[in-house]
Amino acid sequence: MISIKSSPNAPEAKAHILPCRIKYTGPASSSRQLWNPTSQISTDPTPVETHTSYFRGRRLVGTKLVVPDGYQGRVLSSPNSSSAPLTSNQKREVLYQDDEQSDEADIEESTQWTTSSSFSDIMVWGHEMVVDGTQDGVVKGIEEWMGMAQILNGYDTK
Numbered sequence: 001m002i003s004i005k006s007s008p009n010a011p012e013a014k015a016h017i018l019p020c021r022i023k024y025t026g027p028a029s030s031s032r033q034l035w036n037p038t039s040q041i042s043t044d045p046t047p048v049e050t051h052t053s054y055f056r057g058r059r060l061v062g063t064k065l066v067v068p069d070g071y072q073g074r075v076l077s078s079p080n081s082s083s084a085p086l087t088s089n090q091k092r093e094v095l096y097q098d099d100e101q102s103d104e105a106d107i108e109e110s111t112q113w114t115t116s117s118s119f120s121d122i123m124v125w126g127h128e129m130v131v132d133g134t135q136d137g138v139v140k141g142i143e144e145w146m147g148m149a150q151i152l153n154g155y156d157t158k
Contacts, residue, residue, distance in 0.1 A: 004076060005114045013075055013117035016062075017124045017138055018055070019131075037062065037123075050130055051123065062125040065139065068146060073119040079112060 037053035051062040067073040124131050124139055133139040 001111065003112050004074070005112055007115040010074070010115045010118050013119045015073060015075070015119040015122040017122060019060070019125055019127050020055075048130070053125075059128050060125040061128065061130050062123045063130050064121045065124050065133075065142065066121045067119070071146060071149070073122065074115045075117045075119070076113040077116045079114070 035053060035055075037051040039049055039051045042048045042050060048063065053060050053062070122142070124133075124136070126132075126136075131139060133143065
């Protein structure tokens, strides 16, 4: 069984899902020169706030996927992890890593995970346009997981 140890002083992080593979799992020291997203509100019938930034010359457009009420977004560190949790005074940029070669044996050995930071929303970035949540596997997975968690942890009011 895997348990999660809460940390009352876990700092707030910024979570991003980028449309690329980054083979790095540590902190990212970003500067405003390299990463300075701008925001605008669309004029569609339903206003949507989008963010635009450039990564290595490529235009990225992002929208926020908000963690619903009653849920918590957490960045966890394994007791077997070689990197120490970030201190609260460091700037946080948490990057999503799509690691196809994850080793399930490592997960089974780690029985207690520690919260190193928390987040209230995830910025989902797409190439040149807003990510279609109905087509993107990562966004669909997050939304389906939240729906399944609600069913598993909910109770029947009848």
